Amino acid sequence: MSLLQIDNLNVAFTSYGIRTHVLKDVSLKVGEGQRVALIGETGSGKSVTSKAVLNTLPRNAKVESGSILWRGEDLTTKSDGAREALKGVEMSVVMQDPLSSFNPVFTIGRHLDDVLYWADRRKGTSRGKAGRAAHIRDVLRRVQLADPDRVMGAYPMQLSGGMRQRVLIALALMNRPKLLIADEPGTALDVTTQDEILKLLNALVAEEGLSLLMITHNLGVVRMTADDVYVMRKGEIVEHGPLERIFKTPETDYARELIEAIPPLYGPGVKDQPVAAQQDGALVKLENVDKVFVENRLLRPALRTHAVKKVDLEIGKGEIFGLAGESGSGKTTVARMVMGIMRPSSGRVIIDGKPLDEAFDGRVDRRLAQIVYQNPGTSLNPKRTVGQTLEVPLRFSDTPRGELKARTESLLDRVGLAPHYVSRYPHELSGGQKQRVAIARSLAANPRLIVLDEPTSALDVSVQKRVIALLEELREELGLTYLFISHDLSLMRNFCSRIAIMLRGEIVEQGRPAEVFANPVHPYTRALISAIPVISEAEEAAKPAVSQEEKQKFLVSSAA
Amino acid sequence: MSVLTDHGDQTVVLSARRMAWLRFLSNPVAIIGALMVLSVLFCVAFAPWIAPYPTHAGGIVDFANRHQPPSVDHVMGTDKVGRDIFTRVIYGFRISLLLIVGVLGVAVPVGAALGLAAGYFGGRTEFLITGFTNVMLAIPPLVMALAVGNVLNPNLITAMFAIALLWWTWHARLIYRVAKSVAAEDYIEAARLAGASHWHILTKEILPNCIAVISVKSTLDAAFIILFGATLSFLGLGVRPPTPDLGSMVADGRQFLPEMWWGVLAPALGIFYATLGFNLLGDGLRDMFDVEV
Numbered sequence: 001m002s003l004l005q006i007d008n009l010n011v012a013f014t015s016y017g018i019r020t021h022v023l024k025d026v027s028l029k030v031g032e033g034q035r036v037a038l039i040g041e042t043g044s045g046k047s048v049t050s051k052a053v054l055n056t057l058p059r060n061a062k063v064e065s066g067s068i069l070w071r072g073e074d075l076t077t078k079s080d081g082a083r084e085a086l087k088g089v090e091m092s093v094v095m096q097d098p099l100s101s102f103n104p105v106f107t108i109g110r111h112l113d114d115v116l117y118w119a120d121r122r123k124g125t126s127r128g129k130a131g132r133a134a135h136i137r138d139v140l141r142r143v144q145l146a147d148p149d150r151v152m153g154a155y156p157m158q159l160s161g162g163m164r165q166r167v168l169i170a171l172a173l174m175n176r177p178k179l180l181i182a183d184e185p186g187t188a189l190d191v192t193t194q195d196e197i198l199k200l201l202n203a204l205v206a207e208e209g210l211s212l213l214m215i216t217h218n219l220g221v222v223r224m225t226a227d228d229v230y231v232m233r234k235g236e237i238v239e240h241g242p243l244e245r246i247f248k249t250p251e252t253d254y255a256r257e258l259i260e261a262i263p264p265l266y267g268p269g270v271k272d273q274p275v276a277a278q279q280d281g282a283l284v285k286l287e288n289v290d291k292v293f294v295e296n297r298l299l300r301p302a303l304r305t306h307a308v309k310k311v312d313l314e315i316g317k318g319e320i321f322g323l324a325g326e327s328g329s330g331k332t333t334v335a336r337m338v339m340g341i342m343r344p345s346s347g348r349v350i351i352d353g354k355p356l357d358e359a360f361d362g363r364v365d366r367r368l369a370q371i372v373y374q375n376p377g378t379s380l381n382p383k384r385t386v387g388q389t390l391e392v393p394l395r396f397s398d399t400p401r402g403e404l405k406a407r408t409e410s411l412l413d414r415v416g417l418a419p420h421y422v423s424r425y426p427h428e429l430s431g432g433q434k435q436r437v438a439i440a441r442s443l444a445a446n447p448r449l450i451v452l453d454e455p456t457s458a459l460d461v462s463v464q465k466r467v468i469a470l471l472e473e474l475r476e477e478l479g480l481t482y483l484f485i486s487h488d489l490s491l492m493r494n495f496c497s498r499i500a501i502m503l504r505g506e507i508v509e510q511g512r513p514a515e516v517f518a519n520p521v522h523p524y525t526r527a528l529i530s531a532i533p534v535i536s537e538a539e540e541a542a543k544p545a546v547s548q549e550e551k552q553k554f555l556v557s558s559a560a
Numbered sequence: 561m562s563v564l565t566d567h568g569d570q571t572v573v574l575s576a577r578r579m580a581w582l583r584f585l586s587n588p589v590a591i592i593g594a595l596m597v598l599s600v601l602f603c604v605a606f607a608p609w610i611a612p613y614p615t616h617a618g619g620i621v622d623f624a625n626r627h628q629p630p631s632v633d634h635v636m637g638t639d640k641v642g643r644d645i646f647t648r649v650i651y652g653f654r655i656s657l658l659l660i661v662g663v664l665g666v667a668v669p670v671g672a673a674l675g676l677a678a679g680y681f682g683g684r685t686e687f688l689i690t691g692f693t694n695v696m697l698a699i700p701p702l703v704m705a706l707a708v709g710n711v712l713n714p715n716l717i718t719a720m721f722a723i724a725l726l727w728w729t730w731h732a733r734l735i736y737r738v739a740k741s742v743a744a745e746d747y748i749e750a751a752r753l754a755g756a757s758h759w760h761i762l763t764k765e766i767l768p769n770c771i772a773v774i775s776v777k778s779t780l781d782a783a784f785i786i787l788f789g790a791t792l793s794f795l796g797l798g799v800r801p802p803t804p805d806l807g808s809m810v811a812d813g814r815q816f817l818p819e820m821w822w823g824v825l826a827p828a829l830g831i832f833y834a835t836l837g838f839n840l841l842g843d844g845l846r847d848m849f850d851v852e853v
Contacts (some may be wrong), residue, residue, distance in 0.1 A: 015582075016579070016582035016583070016585075016586055017582075339753065341749065341753075366753055366754060366755050370753060370754075371750070371753060373746045373750065375746065378745055378746045378747065379745075379746040379747050379750055380747055381745075381747040381748075381751075381765055381768075381769070382769070383768035383769055383771075384764070384765070384768070388764075389747075392751055392754045392755075392756050392760070393754035393755060393756075396754060396755035396756055396757070396760075397755060438750075441750065441754065444754065445754065445755070
């Protein structure tokens with residue numbers, strides 16, 4: 001008998017009389033000690049499935065038919081109270097966002113103590129405050145937090161993202177559940193931290209004999225943490241099978257495209273971008289650039305943050321220059337200085353032979369450089385149509401009024417959108433379409449350099465593939481130069497003609513991707529590459545070796 | 561054909577406008593508020609046809625019929641000179657609405673302009689505008705209105721001026737807050753990098769994002785302005801007789817309490833009805849646009 005078995009589950013949402021069928025005949029099984037992954041892209045219904053199991057669906061959702069069997073008993077017919085009693089005790093969930101899962105005014109110890117207190121009450125046992133604290137300390141040690149007392153006394157803000165994620169796992173493990181449901185664990189964290197979290201989950205599952213239901217969109221994560229895989233699309237399970245089989249010989253087109261959309265890190269599928277001929281010098285040149293943020297504080301010395309330290313770099317015409325690094329490494333600060341939105345504290349930024357500080361207003365000429373932002377949801381004005389958004393750069397670069405319409409349509413055509421999109425508002429577009437509009441806007445002023453600030457990190461991997469293809473095509477046709485900011489090294493391996501790795505404001509390594517990935521010199525680069533979740537054993541084997549000491553030296557440990 | 565695509569095959573997305581409309585329609589209290597406000601507007605527009613004695617809106621005297629209790633002829637009774645109170649309440653709505661339009665007509669543009677400028681430009685502009693607004697907020701509005709009313713002739717225009725003189729501060733504050741958060745969005749930076757002028761950004765990029773809050777705030781304001789205007793005319797600083805005004809009608813009727821209770825109750829009910837209507841509608845709009853005011 002399976003621990004959890006879902007049979008032909010149908011769930012529909014009704015809002016204002018409009019019914020949306022969200023889960024269509026979903027069936028899946030999680031056996032005792034089994035690791036199962038549910039994968040799918042945005043809106044595929046994977047999170048709704050986990051909510052249906054946990055009975056945390058929103059009020060306007062309804063289980064229309066089907067059953068959820070827990071050790072053979074149907075949960076859908078049970079009372080809310082009976083299902084509540086299972087939560088935390090029999091099954092637990094590890095939440096996705098480590099910060100918003102905590103109440104900022106309570107200490108970590110208080111959060112954990114509360115959960116334990118109520119769980120004890122439900123079970124009718126009591127062990128007193130000291131007993132609970134001892135148990136909490138024990139659980140925190142199990143998630144490899146070395147100093148439980150410090151963690152318990154800390155407020156959520158005082159812990160790093162990785163530590164908070166560990167606490168969330170501890171929270172889920174508190175009452176020794178049988179099933180752990182992990183909803184995109186570590187997605188919000190840097191790859192190196194995510195790697196640690198996934199290893200921890202694996203270790204816990206093995207040691208404590210847990211079953212794991214992993215909900216994720218990241219196939220690399222799936223390879224690390226699952227034996228059995230369900231692929232979901234638009235509320236339906238389209239494919240199911242053992243991990244090996246699905247990854248090697250996917251049966252459905254959807255699964256195949258999903259797997260093919262992942263940029264390979266090593267192996268024959270890797271693409272090498274042609275190196276641009278550097279005939280007439282660099283388009284962008286940073287000379288010894290420093291950036292210090294100073295925060296003046298009352299009655300205390302000012303807080304100084306050295307965000308960028310002595311950065312030298314050159315981007316040749318026609319290059320796709322990748323700037324990689326984890327959050328807080330200073331890569332976005334560099335991009336903003338190139339755009340002239342921010343001025344360096346010292347050093348010079350030279351664009352097309354002209355130092356920026358001599359330019360008008362300190363800003364880069366908009367006909368020279370434009371930017372595409374990370375989140376297309378916030379880079380388009382919700383109150384303006386696509387046409388209105390695209391007209392702004394055109395109007396302010398003296399396009400005659402009569403030509404506006406034709407130019408707008410040709411921009412849309414360039415990014416692969418039909419002309420009727422001019423009258424759409426951003427909320428009527430999908431994420432990929434919004435990013436296409438943002439790219440079209442950046443093209444409107446005919447720039448030569450486009451700064452791409454993580455342009456695909458908010459998109460699904462299949463959509464990412466298309467947007468990247470579009471960017472490659474545009475570079476080819478328009479002779480553009482890109483400065484590509486990202487933390488996604490496998491994408492950069494394939495997309496960039498040169499990359500630089502940033503660590504705490506400094507560039508630690510730069511070169512052609514093929515060389516950097518084949519033979520990373522700096523230990524941080526090695527640690528970074530080895531932490532990337534990949535989708536095949538061959539790639540895993542090709543990763544550079546990294547010793548434990550090296551890791552500890554450069555990565556912020558989440559275990560302390 | 562490719563299975564994965566970011567074109568076309570998205571699930572049906574309800575447009576934000578349609579969602580907002582559905583939210584409004586599924587809120588019975590908001591609908592009641594809207595109907596109440598509509599009925600007031602209807603009375604205002606068609607007062608001469610609805611009112612049973614349109615001439616009674618002026619300075620007519622009919623001593624034979626003075627202090628009549630509510631009856632079929634006079635549903636709300638008559639006042640001290642024999643005029644039909646129902647007629648005068650309906651015409652009183654006209655004055656109230658005129659006051660609302662006048663006050664908001666000044667307060668909203670002034671508040672919006674200052675709030676937008678403070679929120680977008682920041683720095684010294686922000687400091688000066690928010691500082692000035694806070695100073696103005698510290699002045700008690702009633703005292704200010706009394707002072708203005710005493711210096712100038714008490715009439716409708718003066719009352720409007722006295723109220724508007726301080727009313728813009730609330731709009732300035734609210735729009736400052738919204739504009740400041742909108743100004744930090746990526747799309748504003750993108751517009752600036754695209755070469756857009758400050759004027760374009762203020763009026764075409766930020767202002768449209770403030771329309772929802774402005775309309776909710778203005779609707780809720782309407783209720784307060786009716787009350788404030790009534791208070792002023794009750795104190796003898798608003799509209800002068802014989803113009804029918806709800807506040808001065810209450811003041812007039814007060815002398816004949818408790819025997820001629822309808823003289824106070826009828827205009828008071830008028831104030832109550834219009835105020836409640838605008839408040840319910842404002843709350844409904846707030847839920848509909850999902851904004852904080």
